[in-house]
Amino acid sequence: MPDPAPAVTEQRVSREFTFPGDPESLAGSRQAVMDFIAPHCSSDIEEVDILIAVQEALANAILHGCQKDCSKTIHCSVVIDPTAFTITVRDCGPGFDVEAATRAAEADMNTTTHGRGIALMRSLMDEVTYRNGGSEVEMRKLRGV
Numbered sequence: 412m413p414d415p416a417p418a419v420t421e422q423r424v425s426r427e428f429t430f431p432g433d434p435e436s437l438a439g440s441r442q443a444v445m446d447f448i449a450p451h452c453s454s455d456i457e458e459v460d461i462l463i464a465v466q467e468a469l470a471n472a473i474l475h476g477c478q479k480d481c482s483k484t485i486h487c488s489v490v491i492d493p494t495a496f497t498i499t500v501r502d503c504g505p506g507f508d509v510e511a512a513t514r515a516a517e518a519d520m521n522t523t524t525h526g527r528g529i530a531l532m533r534s535l536m537d538e539v540t541y542r543n544g545g546s547e548v549e550m551r552k553l554r555g556v
Contacts, residue, residue: 428487432477468500476502506544
């Protein structure tokens with residue numbers, strides 16, 4: 412009989428990040444977030460799913476929220492607890508019509524610049540929630556799922 416899965420004994424850890432809103436910072440911003448998250452991942456698949464979702468969220472914040480303006484700021488928070496990874500990305504932009512972008516993505520219409528990223532993040536994460544008119548996205552990935 413195989414051994415049962417080990418119990419997660421890790422406590423809650425969190426970290427706040429602030430990044431400039433320009434495309435040149437994207438790779439370094441994504442890497443900083445993943446350097447914090449990766450040691451807590453239970454598999455390469457879990458890590459890659461989170462990496463791609465974080466990439467999309469940061470890219471959207473840079474391109475659409477900050478309009479590629481390095482004087483604007485992106486805020487990212489990561490909370491890791493025994494059950495889930497929670498990543499929140501917030502930019503200073505006006506947001507977007509979340510419902511219209513979601514409908515277009517679900518219909519595979521790609522008529523909006525936001526639809527493909529939304530569909531990708533939703534396919535990789537267990538929960539994706541937009542707030543503040545779309546200028547903030549919270550993504551949750553259940554651990555070990």
